[in-house]
Amino acid sequence: QWYFDEDGDLSALDGKTVGIFGYGNQGRSQALNMRDAGVNVIVGSRSDASADKSKEDGFETLPLSDAAEKADIIFMLVPDEVMPAVYAEHIAPNLQPGNVVNFASGYNVHFKKIVPQTDVDVIMLAPRMVGQGVRDTVVAGVGFPSLVAVHQDASGNAQNTLIALAKAIGSTKMGVIESSFEEETIADLFNEHFGFLHAVRQGVEVLVEKGVSYEAAILELYASGEMREIGQYFVDHGLFEQLKLHSRTSAFGQLAWVRPNEAAEKASKDHLRGVIDKIKDGTFADKWDEVQKDQMKEFAQTEADLKAQPFWQEEIKLYKRLGRL
Numbered sequence: 001q002w003y004f005d006e007d008g009d010l011s012a013l014d015g016k017t018v019g020i021f022g023y024g025n026q027g028r029s030q031a032l033n034m035r036d037a038g039v040n041v042i043v044g045s046r047s048d049a050s051a052d053k054s055k056e057d058g059f060e061t062l063p064l065s066d067a068a069e070k071a072d073i074i075f076m077l078v079p080d081e082v083m084p085a086v087y088a089e090h091i092a093p094n095l096q097p098g099n100v101v102n103f104a105s106g107y108n109v110h111f112k113k114i115v116p117q118t119d120v121d122v123i124m125l126a127p128r129m130v131g132q133g134v135r136d137t138v139v140a141g142v143g144f145p146s147l148v149a150v151h152q153d154a155s156g157n158a159q160n161t162l163i164a165l166a167k168a169i170g171s172t173k174m175g176v177i178e179s180s181f182e183e184e185t186i187a188d189l190f191n192e193h194f195g196f197l198h199a200v201r202q203g204v205e206v207l208v209e210k211g212v213s214y215e216a217a218i219l220e221l222y223a224s225g226e227m228r229e230i231g232q233y234f235v236d237h238g239l240f241e242q243l244k245l246h247s248r249t250s251a252f253g254q255l256a257w258v259r260p261n262e263a264a265e266k267a268s269k270d271h272l273r274g275v276i277d278k279i280k281d282g283t284f285a286d287k288w289d290e291v292q293k294d295q296m297k298e299f300a301q302t303e304a305d306l307k308a309q310p311f312w313q314e315e316i317k318l319y320k321r322l323g324r325l
């Protein structure tokens with residue numbers, strides 16, 4: 001189900017103070033949009049460059065705990081990795097029955113890294129748009145889509161609050177889709193895990209194996225910017241319709257010629273099913289916790305191993321030559 005501007009009633013927010021916790025990519029844009037919509041917005045931030053920016057933008061800016069005490073509706077917009085600690089230290093001790101806690105990602109609630117008390121509403125307003133775009137598309141009068149969900153309805157009014165907030169951040173102009181914390185989490189992680197980076201890496205490696213230089217392979221597959229253009233075609237025209245903007249030779253090659261045979265397609269889908277299973281059963285989230293607790297040692301080691309390979313070194317050389325590094 002979709003919700004649009006006419007479904008949202010901003011009077012549901014009358015007399016309420018919205019607290020933005022984390023004035024970063026999403027926080028700043030959502031705060032500015034809500035203020036423009038007439039909502040009373042304050043910012044909770046640790047003292048850093050974001051807090052300076054928030055003051056510069058004219059928001060009442062308080063330490064996290066003070067803002068949590070003052071706000072009726074809490075927007076959790078700090079990075080997902082630090083959110084459980086920020087919630088436990090600053091938000092939970094200051095929550096009042098009837099408050100609303102809103103997340104821009106389902107991750108921490110779905111994996112129970114944050115379990116809010118039962119007498120508050122817990123909702124999700126997850127923009128399908130990068131932070132700057134959340135502001136720019138609203139200023140341009142277009143808006144952006146979001147996935148929305150109610151996880152816990154203590155007040156009996158969570159749905160109305162959710163759609164009013166979706167309208168206030170400017171998302172119901174384009175429309176918001178009813179979802180769930182689980183669906184948003186799985187789809188978002190899958191987008192990151194499904195293998196785009198490694199597909200490009202393998203493409204370069206095989207081209208090099210077959211005698212193409214690193215420079216030519218990297219330029220061809222991404223450094224030229226052609227991929228960005230094609231990505232924009234995907235966005236503007238759709239995965240299949242954008243093929244009309246390519247030569248017929250290219251369209252035939254992409255759509256029909258390299259279509260994997262049945263066995264290869266099954267193997268590739270089986271791999272992707274495994275990727276989703278590890279997201280769904282929490283294997284990834286547990287592993288990520290473990291890596292962070294171990295001071296990111298495993299992550300740093302994998303990065304160092306890859307960086308020592310010729311590909312990464314050749315990429316650095318090329319990007320220096322292109323004046324981009």
Ligand code: NAI
Pocket residue numbers: 021022023024025026027045046048050051076077078079080082086103104105126127128129130131
């Ligand atoms: P961000 O990386 O821009 O960080 C926001 C702010 O958090 C920073 O400005 C900083 O002041 C504060 N912060 C960082 N570490 C902190 C700590 N240890 N203690 C207290 N404050 C700290 O965050 P971003 O990218 O806006 O993400 C916020 C939420 O929005 C996340 O849940 C993310 O999944 C979600 N989201 C992000 C999107 C994006 O395009 N960036 C898109 C859709 C959802």
